[in-house]
């Protein structure tokens with residue numbers, strides 16, 4: 001479980017996040033949604049500690065994370081997996097080596113065990129026969145799936161995904177979304193996903209937080225969204241012609 | 250302006266502090282160091298050889314044409330070539346060339362990793378990215394570059410000899426006499442010490458510029474240019490400093 005309290009963050013005096021609090025439960029796919037530029041990535045980076053929040057606290061299972069020393073943070077970080085917006089695979093390593101990398105760094109497994117674990121993770125995300133290809137030799141959707149495999153290699157307790165399906169076609173997006181949701185439930189992970197894709201929201205959002213102009217504007221489940229009368233949320237959710245027609249606006 | 254310079258220097262010192270913190274896993278660092286030696290050292294052998302050969306040749310010819318005086322013995326050509334190569338060329342000039350080749354390579358590699366979030370990916374795993382990426386490069390170049398200097402000395406002197414004999418400005422015997430005449434072995438040590446410093450300058454400054462890139466590929470290009478310019482300036486500065494310290 002992850003709890004955040006009153007997170008605020010400014011860049012050069014410009015407030016990007018103000019006073020955001022929320023809890024994210026174990027075994028659930030928690031979505032952070034909002035317009036481009038609303039501060040989703042900044043929020044996620046504050047939670048994982050890649051950025052330092054100006055104010056507020058981040059708790060991982062009741063441990064106050066953002067005030068820990070680098071060495072103490074390291075212990076929690078080894079329980080985190082993250083899928084970056086551009087996959088962020090190491091381009092000097094093959095697919096297989098990418099997935100084995102966290103195992104190399106943090107376990108004392110034998111080579112065979114590492115290989116077996118890497119193959120298991122790759123199979124879990126349906127990457128077969130690509131072990132020796134390099135990141136620039138595989139498609140965008142495959143990169144994201146390999147990045148998920150790398151993120152789950154160490155059996156993380158917390159999984160973070162920044163726009164897992166940006167730049168992917170609708171069908172591949174659905175595959176990735178469900179992969180994330182299935183893994184979350186299968187391994188009882190606390191998962192946070194940044195997205196502005198309404199398909200994802202309606203498909204996998206156990207809990208949805210809507211960020212508007214750097215504030216938490218609305219929170220609920222995907223089913224609550226359709227009935228919500230929050231103006232800004234409705235404008236965001238029903239911004240396309242298609243969704244407007246469905247809602248009858 | 251001055252404030253900015255101090256700020257940048259402070260940032261550089263903090264960066265070095267992060268680089269020199271305890272390695273996560275020795276075995277992996279060792280492996281990385283080997284890989285970097287191959288990439289930053291072995292792959293520079295070609296360029297160092299070619300440049301050293303031609304520079305040795307040119308230095309010989311220039312020395313020869315400058316002392317076209319019947320009263321000066323021709324073994325001085327060998328002496329002149331030797332001293333130019335040992336004192337300046339195979340350390341400082343090779344250092345500047347490596348700043349261009351290796352420096353831009355390091356800055357763009359690390360810069361690309363920064364903008365494509367690969368560095369964030371390392372950090373999120375709990376890895377000290379600065380140390381993991383940079384320490385092996387520093388060790389690899391500080392160990393390997395002195396060999397490049399020695400290679401450059403040998404090839405430069407051979408280059409001078411072959412062109413000198415080919416054009417007839419000096420005979421083999423005279424050239425060899427010159428090379429051995431009043432030879433100061435410390436010049437070699439001096440050149441090697443300089444090169445070790447230059448290796449440190451090139452790798453740390455270039456890594457620093459790559460590591461602090463923000464934005465996209467345009468910034469990576471700029472960082473790589475800055476890395477080469479700053480490494481070169483500091484090489485020249487330290488050349489002055491070390492020469493004063495070691496030879497005075």
Ligand SMILES: Nc1ncnc2c1ncn2[C@@H]1O[C@H](COP(=O)(O)OP(=O)(O)OP(=O)(O)O)[C@@H](O)[C@H]1O
Nearest residue numbers: 011016034035036037038039040041042043163196
């Ligand atoms: N390092 C930074 N320095 C200055 N401003 C920043 C920095 N990072 C983000 N910002 C600003 O913070 C705001 C929020 O950015 P953020 O990347 O969180 O948006 P986002 O919601 O993730 O958008 P998108 O959906 O397009 O990814 C933007 O206005 C951006 O300009």
Ligand SMILES: [Mg+2]
Nearest residue numbers: 040041162163
């Ligand atoms: Mg974003």
